[in-house]
Amino acid sequence: MSEKTASQKLKEKLFINKENGLKNIDDKKLEEINRFCEGYKQFLAEGKTEREAALTAKTIAKKAGFEPFDRNKKYKAGDKYFVDNRGKTVAFVVVGKKSAEEGLKITAAHIDSPRIDLKPNPLYEDSELALFKTHYYGGIKKYQWTAMPLALHGVFAKKDGSVIEVNIGEDENDPCFVITDLLPHLSQEQVKRTLSEAIKGEELNILIGSRPFKDDKGSELVKLNIMAILNEKYGVTEEDFLSAELECVPAAKPRDIGFDRSLIGSYGHDDRVCAYPALMAICEIESPEQTAIAILADKEEVGSDGNTGLNSDFLRFVVRDLCENMGVDYTVALRNSKCLSADVNAALDPTFKDVMEPKNAAKINYGAVITKYTGARGKSGTSDASAEYVAYVRNMLDKAGIAWQTGELGKVDLGGGGTVAMYIANMGVDVVDLGVPVLSMHAPFEVVSKFDVFETYRTMYEFCK
Ligand code: MN
Ligand code: MN
Numbered sequence: 001m002s003e004k005t006a007s008q009k010l011k012e013k014l015f016i017n018k019e020n021g022l023k024n025i026d027d028k029k030l031e032e033i034n035r036f037c038e039g040y041k042q043f044l045a046e047g048k049t050e051r052e053a054a055l056t057a058k059t060i061a062k063k064a065g066f067e068p069f070d071r072n073k074k075y076k077a078g079d080k081y082f083v084d085n086r087g088k089t090v091a092f093v094v095v096g097k098k099s100a101e102e103g104l105k106i107t108a109a110h111i112d113s114p115r116i117d118l119k120p121n122p123l124y125e126d127s128e129l130a131l132f133k134t135h136y137y138g139g140i141k142k143y144q145w146t147a148m149p150l151a152l153h154g155v156f157a158k159k160d161g162s163v164i165e166v167n168i169g170e171d172e173n174d175p176c177f178v179i180t181d182l183l184p185h186l187s188q189e190q191v192k193r194t195l196s197e198a199i200k201g202e203e204l205n206i207l208i209g210s211r212p213f214k215d216d217k218g219s220e221l222v223k224l225n226i227m228a229i230l231n232e233k234y235g236v237t238e239e240d241f242l243s244a245e246l247e248c249v250p251a252a253k254p255r256d257i258g259f260d261r262s263l264i265g266s267y268g269h270d271d272r273v274c275a276y277p278a279l280m281a282i283c284e285i286e287s288p289e290q291t292a293i294a295i296l297a298d299k300e301e302v303g304s305d306g307n308t309g310l311n312s313d314f315l316r317f318v319v320r321d322l323c324e325n326m327g328v329d330y331t332v333a334l335r336n337s338k339c340l341s342a343d344v345n346a347a348l349d350p351t352f353k354d355v356m357e358p359k360n361a362a363k364i365n366y367g368a369v370i371t372k373y374t375g376a377r378g379k380s381g382t383s384d385a386s387a388e389y390v391a392y393v394r395n396m397l398d399k400a401g402i403a404w405q406t407g408e409l410g411k412v413d414l415g416g417g418g419t420v421a422m423y424i425a426n427m428g429v430d431v432v433d434l435g436v437p438v439l440s441m442h443a444p445f446e447v448v449s450k451f452d453v454f455e456t457y458r459t460m461y462e463f464c465k
Pocket of ligand 1: 110270271300343344
């Protein structure tokens, strides 16, 4: 090997030197990554909706010693509990040795994902086919959701107070559902539409059956037959749809991607790919100095509003209950707290490089992405982390030898987006976004790198421990 020149040495010292994390990776680490990601794939498969992900997370946490919060119990260092919010948002807490007034370590991810919700009155028959009317949830490219198998998940809440779970289309012996699209032969007019209008909102109708009710006479017999099946299976009538939450999601399972199996393709990486690392990290820490809270939240994809979103007071209540239990002031605790808003960013896609500014784009296999700000049009709608806090985070990452990079959500003025960071920042907490880069974000089948998932998990652990 030839000696490094003076300029090479100086470049190493002065320039940013990030490299692909899979270069020179050893077999032991690869094995660790793969093991972690098998658990993640299972979490994805079991939790396709916010309710299911919350339930799965609680099941995992209970095994790690978490119990439901008990107001009458006096908590001490090392105690683990969780606070459930309507089965859709859950906060997991590990009590620290220090007073909460010295600050908390909060990780926040969301467990809702873009999908196709049923309308309150969805069931109809047209041309002797039965269909559901839908209203999509979150930012989707509607045309991506047609002509592929869909599963139906959710609940019917009945007037008697009972809640009936629905989960159909995941088992290979289950039937599934589909949004039909027009054949190319007759798409002369459709193909002239812009991409955003290629499939319109009111065209996202889900095909659910075609057999008429026995051989009776009358109208709407296909609809009647479907209602008869639903009544038999779930004990519901058409009016029960009014108090239901039924969500259509892709019926596919998480799969390894690539000959080298270095990537995972799945529905719902955004943001379970950060929720799972945050959950696993808090399950593994034993007795942290500062109290750690991992919150897995609902409603991020529609702006975090509503009582299960992070724009509600839920997190504030969790912190206040904790502080009352410790006999300290919760506003002091919040103002001294630090948070990683664990959410995804867009990964550089070689096919669509144009939307990225290369110096500030996240790359697959370069580790966890720090996103200092999100927002749009001149940083509107974002909290923009302080220089001091970003310095704290990168020092922590470098000390632990964790692969990390920085990212921006595409070129300036080309679009934008938001996360829960600003809602937590509004409480006086220091927050920055950190998570996994994703390809095909918000598509029915998104792609992440296993290495990046693992480095994000290591980050969450390092932050909370
Ligand atoms: Mn997200
Ligand atoms: Mn999203």
